[in-house]
Amino acid sequence: MTLIWVVPLAGVAAILFAFWLAWDVLRRDTGTDEMRRIADMILEGANAFLNRQYRTIAIMAAVTALALGVIVGVLDDDAEVGVLTSVSFIVGAVASGIAGLVGMYISVRSNVRAAAAAQRNLKEAVTVALRGGAVSGFLVTALSLIGVSAIYAVYSNLLGNGVEDTPFLIVGFGFGASFVALFAQLGGGIYTKAADIGADLVGKLEAGLDEDDPRNAAVIADLVGDNVGDCAGRGADLFESMSAENIGAMILGVAIFQATGNIEWVVFPLVLRSFGIFATMGGLLIVPFVTTGDEKDAMQPLNKGYYTAVGLSVGFLALTTWVMMDDSWVWFFGCGLIGLATGIAFVFITQYYTSGSWRPVKEIAEASRTGPATNIITGTAVGLETTAMTAIAVGTALVASFLLGSHSPVADLPNVGEFSAGIFGTAVATMGMLMTAAYILAMDTFGPITDNAGGINTMAGAPDEAREITDKLDTVGNTTKALTKGYAVGSAALAAFLLFSAYLNRVKEELGIPLHEQIPIDLSKVEVFVGALLGVMLVFLFSSLAIRAVSSAGAEIIREVRRQFAADPGIMAGTVRPDYARAVDITTRAALRQMIAPGLLVILMPVAVGLIFRYIPGLGGDEIGGAGWQAVAGLLMVGTIGGVILATFFNNGGGAWDNAKKYIEAGYLRDESGAVIGKGSDAHMAAVVGDTVGDPFKDTAGPSLHVLVKLLSTITLVLAPLFIS
Secondary structure (H helix, E strand, O other): OOOOOHHHHHHHHHHHHHHHHHHHHHOOOOOOHHHHHHHHHHHHHHHHHHHHHHHHHHHHHHHHHHHHHHHHHHHOOOHHHHHHHHHHHHHHHHHHHHHHHHHHHHHHHHHHHHHHHHOOOHHHHHHHHHHHHHHHHHHHHHHHHHHHHHHHHHHHHHOOOOOOOHHHHOHHHHHHHHHHHHHHHHHHHHHHHHHHHHHHHHHHHHOOOOOOOOOOOOHHHHHHHHHHHHHHHHHHHHHHHHHHHHHHHHHHHHHHHHHHOOOHHHHHHHHHHHHHHHHHHHHHHHHHHHOOOOOOOOHHHHHHHHHHHHHHHHHHHHHHHHHHOHHHHHHHHHHHHHHHHHHHHHHHHHHHHHOOOOHHHHHHHHHHHHOHHHHHHHHHHHHHHHHHHHHHHHHHHHHHHHHHHHOOHHHHOOOOHHHHHHHHHHHHHHHHHHHHHHHHHHHHHHHHHHHHHHHHHHHOOOOHHHHHHHHHHHHHHHHHHHHHHHHHHHHHHHHHHHHHHHHHHHHHHHHOOOOOOOOOOOOOOHHHHHHHHHHHHHHHHHHHHHHHHHHHHHHHHHHHHHHHHHHOOHHHHOOOOOOHHHHHHHHHHHHHHHOHHHHHHHHHHHHHHHHHHHHOOOOOOOOOOOOHHHHHHHHHHHHHHHHHHHHHHHHHHHHHHHHHHHHHHOOOOEOOOOOEOOOOOHHHHHHHHHHHHHHHHHHHHHHHHHHHHHHHHHHHHHHHHHHOO
8 A cells, every 4th residue: 555654644744733833823912901801701601611512412422322332232243343333433422522622722712813913914814813723624634534544443453353344343433423513513503693693683783782892791602602613513513524424435445445455445535635634734824925915805815725725636636546546547536626626616606605795695785775574585595596506516526426437447347336436436526525624624713713803802992903804804704604614515415425325335234235236225115205204304303493492592692681781781881891701601501401402303313213114014025124224215315415405505595694794784785875874774784683594594503414414324324234124
C-alpha cells in the first residue's frame, strides 16, 4: 500500500496545524476590559450549557452502548462481536463530543479577538475569525480520520479480524458519532433559536431596542446560542458526516477487495480524506494574502481560499486514484471530480438563495413592504423553490458517478460487476466532495465568531467604524453558515445512496448472498411501501417536535425578559444591568428538556418498524430474510430522501429570511423617492417577524435533519441482523 502512510501523517499534521492556528488567534489583542468581561460571560454561559448537555447525552449513550453490545452479541451469537461494536460506539460518541466541545471553546475565545481586530481593519478581522473557525475544522477532521483509521487498524490487525469483516464491525463508531451529533445539534439548535426569538420579539419588536442592546436580558443567551448551536452542534454534525460516510465507503470497497485481493479499495477513502486535509491547509493560508481590507464584499477572499482548496484537491485526487486504482484510475478520478463539482454547485446554489446580492433575498425584502404576511409567504415560496436545484444537482452527481464507475475496467472482473463498481463510483464522488470539509467548517464557525464580535463591540460601546466592519462580516457569516448547511445536506444526499447500499451489503452478508449481487427493493410490496411512508412521516414529525421545542423554550425566555423589564425600570433606563445569568439558565433547562423526545423518536422508530414487520405473519412471502429488513429498507431509502429535501427547504428558506432582514438593515431597500427604508420601519419590523419564523427552520430543524438521515443509516447498519427472520 504505497499511500497508506499519508493517513497518520495527515492526522498529526491537522492537529499540529490546528494548534498553530489556535496559538496565532489566542496571542492577539483582546480589547478593553469591558469587552473581555462580556466575552467571559459568553464563555461561562456556553460552558454551563454544554456541561449540562453532555452529561445528559453521556447517560443516554452509556445505556445505548450497553444495550447495543447485548443485542449485537446475542444476534451474532458471538459475545466478542457485541463487545467490539459497543466499544466502537463509545469511541465514536466520545470523539464526537470532543469535536463539538473543541469547536465551541475556540470560537468563544476568538470572538473578542475578532471584535478587537475590527477596531483596526477588515483584513485582520477576517483573518482572526476564519482562523478561529479553522481550529474547529481541522480538529474535527483529524478526530474523524484518526478515530476511524485507528479503530480499523486495531480491529483488523491486533484483534485478527479479516479485512472484509472489519468495516462491518466499526459501524458502531459511526452510530456513536451520529447519536451524540443528533442531540448536540438538536439541543444546541433549540437553545440558540429560543434565545434569539426572546431577544428579537421582546427586545426589537416590543421594546424597540437594537440588535445586541445591553439592556436586553436575552442578549448574552443569544450570543451563547451562536456558539452551542453553530459551533458545537455543527462540529459534531460534520464529524459524524465524515465518519459515517467514510465507513460506508469502506464497506462498499469490500466487494471489490473480495474480487481483487487489493486492500487499497477498502482504505482508499481514508487516503483521499488525508490528502483533502493538506489541500484545505493551502486554501486557508492564502486568505490573508487575497484580503485587501477594502472589499465591498468580504465573501470574496473566503471564496478564493475555497477555490484554492478545491484546485489542490483535484491534484491530490488524481495522484490518489492513479497510485491506488491501477487501470481504473481515470474513471474513478472522474467520479471524484463530480463530487468536488457538486460541492461547488452547492456553494453557488446556497449563495444564490441566501445572499443579498441575488433575486430571492431581494424578493423577500420587497415583499416586506406590505407586512409580515407577504414576507412569510414569499420566504416560504423561496424555500420550496430551492429544493429543485438540490434534487437536480444530487441526481446528476449520482447518475454520472455511477455510470463512470460501472464502465471502469474493474467492473469487468467476475465477482465485481457493473453494479458494485458503479456504487463504489458514487462513494468516490462523496469522498471527493468531503475533501474540502475542513474549510467549509471553518467558514461555518466564522459566522458565530463574527456575530459574537459584533455583539461584544455593541455592548462595549466600540466606535461606529468597528461596528460597520462587524456588520459587514456578520452578513457574510450568515451566508457562510447557510453555505455550510447546504454543503452538509448535499453531502448527506450523496451519502444517502452510499449508506443505503452499505445497509444492503450488511443484509447480504447476514443472508450469505455475495456482495456483488443485487437484491432489489420493491416498492409495490406492502411492507416496503408502508416502511417508506413511515420514513417520510418520521422526518415531518421530528421536524414538528424540533420546531415546537423552539417555540416552547422561546416562550419561557420571552416571559423572563418581559418580567425583568417590568420588575426594574432601571434596565430600560440603562442604569441597571439585566440578570443575564438567569436568562441563560432558563434557556438551558428548557432546551435540554425539549431535545429528548425528538431524539428518542429517531432512534426507536427504525427499530420498531423492523421488529414489527419481522413478526407480522403473512408478510415477506418466501423471500429469504422475511419482511422486517425490507420494511426498514423502505424507511431508510424514502425517509432519507424526504429528510434531504425538507432540510433544504428549512436551511435555505431560513437563511433567505435572515438576510432579507439584513438587506433592509443595511439600507438597500428604498421607497419611490429613493429614501432609505431602514431600521425601525414597518418593512423592517415585517422582516424581523419573517426572520424569527425562519430561525428554527435554519438553525434547529434543518441542521438536525442532516444528522437524522445519517443516524437512520448508521443505526440500521448496526442492527440489520435484528430485522432479519
